[in-house]
Amino acid sequence: MTDAYAELETRFGRMNALSEAGGVLNWDMATLMPAGGAEARSEQLAALQVTCHQMMTDPKMAELFENAQAKGDQLSSWQAANLKEMRRQWLHATAVPERLVEQISRATNRCELAWREARPENDFQKVKPHLQEVLDLTREAGQAKADALGLGVYDALLDQFEPGFSSQRIDEIFGRLAQWLPETLPRVLEKQRSQTPPQRPEGPFPQAKQEQLGKRLMQAVGFNFSHGRLDVSLHPFCGGVPDDLRITTRYDESDFTSAILGVLHETGHAMYERNLPADWRRQPVGEARGMALHESQSLLIEMQACRSADFIQFMAPIAQETFAGSGPAWEPHNLYRLATQVEPDFIRVDADEVTYPAHVILRYRLETALIAGDMSLDDLPGAWNDGMRDLLGITPPEDRLGCLQDIHWFDGAFGYFPTYTLGALAAAQLFEAATTAHPEIPQHLRQGDFSTLLAWLRTNVHSLGSSLTTDEILERATGAKLDETVFQRHIQRRYLDD
Amino acid sequence: MTDAYAELETRFGRMNALSEAGGVLNWDMATLMPAGGAEARSEQLAALQVTCHQMMTDPKMAELFENAQAKGDQLSSWQAANLKEMRRQWLHATAVPERLVEQISRATNRCELAWREARPENDFQKVKPHLQEVLDLTREAGQAKADALGLGVYDALLDQFEPGFSSQRIDEIFGRLAQWLPETLPRVLEKQRSQTPPQRPEGPFPQAKQEQLGKRLMQAVGFNFSHGRLDVSLHPFCGGVPDDLRITTRYDESDFTSAILGVLHETGHAMYERNLPADWRRQPVGEARGMALHESQSLLIEMQACRSADFIQFMAPIAQETFAGSGPAWEPHNLYRLATQVEPDFIRVDADEVTYPAHVILRYRLETALIAGDMSLDDLPGAWNDGMRDLLGITPPEDRLGCLQDIHWFDGAFGYFPTYTLGALAAAQLFEAATTAHPEIPQHLRQGDFSTLLAWLRTNVHSLGSSLTTDEILERATGAKLDETVFQRHIQRRYLDD
Known part of the structure; x- marks a missing residue:
């Protein structure tokens, strides 16, 4: 030195x-x-x-x-x-x-x-x-x-x-996704329509009970409340520092799944931060690699692990007990079908994983146009609504369901949105690699045991900090750079094959 | 400029x-x-x-x-x-x-x-x-x-x-107080012993109800919750900034008066901060003058105003309603007698205003000895207990009731303690001057209306920031520099004459 x-x-x-x-x-x-x-x-x-x-x-x-x-x-x-x-x-x-x-x-x-x-x-x-x-x-x-x-x-x-990425590369990946989506989404919707619709458990679900369930599931994932908190904010986020992680969520007393899955999502972010190399605290190499990899960790926990039939087998009886629920709506298979319902909708943060890329592609197109000066803010609400109609076939009836829904641009974060979908692709790649290395992971999730999965993530992602690039980390852990193929395989398996 | x-x-x-x-x-x-x-x-x-x-x-x-x-x-x-x-x-x-x-x-x-x-x-x-x-x-x-x-x-x-003050001046003031106290305290205790003891309202007093009462009384004093919060901490304090004041308290479910009067005390601090000259935010001249004057504002609200028979006339029915209390213990006169009970005790923050100076004089003696190197920390617990016995005739049975009770030294604040009693003296001077200028203040307090008192304080203390010295502010507002005579008169009136 x-x-x-x-x-x-x-x-x-x-x-x-x-x-x-x-x-x-x-x-x-x-x-x-x-x-x-x-x-x-x-x-x-x-x-x-x-x-x-x-x-x-x-x-x-x-x-x-x-x-x-x-x-x-x-x-x-x-x-x-x-x-x-x-x-x-x-x-x-x-x-x-x-x-x-x-x-x-x-x-x-x-x-x-x-x-x-x-x-x-x-x-x-x-x-x-x-x-x-x-x-x-x-x-x-x-x-x-x-x-x-x-x-x-x-x-x-x-x-x-997302250091090292370019709009050229995103154009390519998003171009292929934008082609694949209109072929895949109608088939998913058609299959779901052919089935009896799942039932929603009936509320109200008191906020205090939701918080209690959220905390219990956070602990199952591995969150340590000596090193963090769960609170309420308008837009959920994971703030704080590796040794003091501040997760927030918002509660809807008519639907507990939104808050709970949001909490699990933020817990994925939190576990990445928590397991960053302790010897490098407050040094750039000790930080998370980039936002795509960060989002991969939240989506891996939320989408890949916690919306799996295996984990819901574990969660269903706990949720039922928490809310004193009864009846067929609380059966694990019904809750799994609810957690994997696909439905084009206006709000990104509530979107399912099949339609989510469409939300991101829309924002990516709009923000590149705004930054290039090709579009004015006067045209934003209309362009947003047109884009939603083109990509998902639905038109927001008001701006709070359209261009007012996300904090990002209002907070100055232009160039951030694409990392959500890049993260979804990386999450699929990493989860497949983890379960290939440890085929017992699904069985562990069924028991609410995340330790094997988290140990693999810690070794292969978290503890590396920023010592390698995103592509290097993915290549080392999964054998391939960031791309959309494993994500598409995951959607095919969960929504069309099963 | x-x-x-x-x-x-x-x-x-x-x-x-x-x-x-x-x-x-x-x-x-x-x-x-x-x-x-x-x-x-x-x-x-x-x-x-x-x-x-x-x-x-x-x-x-x-x-x-x-x-x-x-x-x-x-x-x-x-x-x-x-x-x-x-x-x-x-x-x-x-x-x-x-x-x-x-x-x-x-x-x-x-x-x-x-x-x-x-x-x-x-x-x-x-x-x-x-x-x-x-x-x-x-x-x-x-x-x-x-x-x-x-x-x-x-x-x-x-x-x-406390800029401009000296240990020589404190020695003089504390010397006279230390002489006056042993003459006065026995007379106060004797008078109280000759009366039927007041009754304590019976608890438990749930924390949420205490918080509700505390917030209602804070608002009566003039606290605006758009510019502040009330939360819980081990050692109560008023933090934050003039436009975002963070008051904390601690709750004891067997006694609501400790938290409520603590909250009112911190509200006095908060009102000083809130009314500092807005044109001078974040400039030294816009800050509170010193800790003695700061403490004078909290003690003026807590001791002079809120422990008066007038204010308790206002507070008693609200407290009774909050806790669904009934019986003679909730009569205003009984609650007033409880709020003005004098009893030598171990804990400074719970001390009555007659014995409080003894706590401060003890700490002042000990910290001057520690700083001078005349005493080692090994001797601190014993010296503390000896001092308590000498000044108040009681000996703490354990250190958490003795030298472990206050955060100050452990937080590095040596030289701070005397400002509590200097503040008590200034509070008496300022309250007497305010009620002389506005004889209707006691009647207003009886209606829970602090506006006249606060307006006087804002004009004569708060809005001056640090543009004058403590003595200049006091002399301008009351006609005299800081001294103990009005405080002694106040004690005489409240505890011996009435």
């Missing part, structure tokens, strides 16, 4: 500690903060971001990177990988001027708060000027990054979330 | 925003954080403190202060007062080397967490090494500040909490 490298570790450790503090503030803002605290909270978050940005853009950093790289042969392989990731983050940060960083922080905070009001009020016009501000600033930042990294503007934004 | 002054405002604004972020993290740690998050939280808090310290000790600051002061005649009176406060804080901060700041942050976090375990386990030995570390580091920092400010070590620590 060299002095310059050690100094970089110290600096990144401190920056990441400050950024963790921002994470706590964001969690608090989404879960507990009274409305009147918004203005002060924006100031606090802006100060944290500007401070980190100043540390990152300190003129001494260039020299430190130069000196550390000159003695690169004295570094261990993890240190070398850390240096590479530090440099990548530094290049991203130095591309954007400090003024713009501060403007973006304030604008996204304002816009997110406006969205919190506009969505229940179904009032896109109310949030549009805030979103326009966020979009303009994002395009400006994207252009600055594009210039610095030698990428297109959208690819520069994408690179923040 | 000059460029140098404007740059100082920007820098202090950012430092205070970071320090506010630390406040949210501390609140979260005390209320919600799972135990496993402690290590990461320490890193986050340390990073925030070091960052602020680095900003404060930036070599450019000396130049900025020099330039701003050279053009001091171009500043408004508030700007001049702000510059004076900025400079005072800067002198405090630059005295302590960065290494020591970081060590103190880590040590106090560790020590506070150890205390959280040691107190319920009644195990002083378990926390002693951590407290020793905190004490050693505090003495080192105090010596550094003493050298820089030209003060004694204890006075330099005191100056952090």
Whole structure:
């Protein structure tokens, strides 16, 4: 280890500690903060971001990177990988001027708060000027990054979330999926229509009971409540840090499955964070590899494991006991059929895994057009509705079921959406590889025992942090880079063969 | 306004925003954080403190202060007062080397967490090494500040909490109180023993009901829940920022008065923060003047206003309704007598206002001895118990009722304790002045209407921020500097004359 490298570790450790503090503030803002605290909270978050940005853009950093790289042969392989990731983050940060960083922080905070009001009020016009501000600033930042990294503007934004991926590659994968989907979806729907419809257990399902069930299932997956919490927010997320994970959900007392499967989804994210290499806390190489792999972990737990007939065999009697339910609606096979119902619908987060890619392809098309300047926000609600009709054959009757439903753009996250479907593809690849290596996994899930699955994921994904690329991790674990074939096989097996 | 002054405002604004972020993290740690998050939280808090310290000790600051002061005649009176406060804080901060700041942050976090375990386990030995570390580091920092400010070590620590006060002045005031107390307390106790004892309403008092009552009374005082919350922590406090105030309390289901009066106490702190000058948010002159004046606001609300027979006339029927109580124990006069019972006891936070100064005098004597190096921590539990016996005639049977009861030393706050009693004296002075100016205040309190009292406090204390000294504020509002005479008159009136 060299002095310059050690100094970089110290600096990144401190920056990441400050950024963790921002994470706590964001969690608090989404879960507990009274409305009147918004203005002060924006100031606090802006100060944290500007401070980190100043540390990152300190003129001494260039020299430190130069000196550390000159003695690169004295570094261990993890240190070398850390240096590479530090440099990548530094290049991203130095591309954007400090003024713009501060403007973006304030604008996204304002816009997110406006969205919190506009969505229940179904009032896109109310949030549009805030979103326009966020979009303009994002395009400006994207252009600055594009210039610095030698990428297109959208690819520069994408690179923040999924390093090494490109819109060209997404165009190819999404192109094949967009071709496959219209062939597959009607066959799935036709098969389901030929069967007796599953029955919905009758509510109400009190929030406290749902929370109790959620916590019990989180523990089954391996979540340790000495290192995390479960709370309520409008848009579910997994925040916090590896040793203090803050999962949130929202409850609907007429349907417990939405919250419970949401909780299991976030638990998948949480287990990735929890099992990241402890020796590299607050260092770039110790972070999760990227958003596609992160989403693969949540979807692997939610979609691959917890919506399997095996796991539902375990969950059904616990749910029945929790809600004092009775009758055929509570039979495992009925609950399994409910958990795998396919139905084109307006809301992405409630979508089944067959129609989900259509939601993402729509958003990907719209956000690439917005970033390229090919579409204005005035046209967004209409284009959204047209896209839904084209892809899934349904038209949202109001914007809160359309372009107001997701927090992402209002929070400044352009270039993020594609990672959901890239994650779904990776989840299928990883789950197939895990069950090939350990054919007893389905039987274990039937007993609520996730230990074998989690141990495999820890070894093959979690503990690697960012020491390898997403494709390297997938190739090492499954024998193939990211692609759609295993996902398509999974859909064929679960929805058409069975 | 000059460029140098404007740059100082920007820098202090950012430092205070970071320090506010630390406040949210501390609140979260005390209320919600799972135990496993402690290590990461320490890193986050340390990073925030070091960052602020680095900003404060930036070599450019000396130049900025020099330039701003050279053009001091171009500043408004508030700007001049702000510059004076900025400079005072800067002198405090630059005295302590960065290494020591970081060590103190880590040590106090560790020590506070150890205390959280040691107190319920009644195990002083378990926390002693951590407290020793905190004490050693505090003495080192105090010596550094003493050298820089030209003060004694204890006075330099005191100056952090109550600028401009000295141990010499405290010795005088506490000396007179320590003389008055043994003459007065026996007479109060004797008078009470001659009366039929008041009856305690019978519990249990469910936590949720206590919270409901607490929130209702907070609102009566003027607390706005769009700008704050009420939560639970081991040691009650008022955290947060003026626009997002985080009050905490702890509940005892066998006695509702402890939590309710605690909540009202913290509400007094909160109203001070809430009414600080909004134009000076995150600037030193916009902050509360000092801890004595802060405590005066909580004690004015709790002791002067809410334990008065007038307010209890308002509160009694609401409390009775909340807990569905019945019988003579719920009569206002009985509840008033309960709220003004005097009884030497072990726990400071539960102490009545007559014996409270004895608790503070004890801690003041012990901490001055610890800081001076005249006493070792080995002797602390014994010295504590001896002091209690000398001052109040009772001996704590175990350390959790003795030297383990308060968080302060374990959290590094040496020099803080005297401000409690200085605050009690100021509270009596201010309440007497307010009711002299507005003789209708007692009648308003009887109707649960705090608006006249709060308006007077806002004008005469809150809105002044740190633009004047504590003595200047008191002299302007009451005609006299801080002293014990009005407090003694208040005790005489409430406990002996009536």
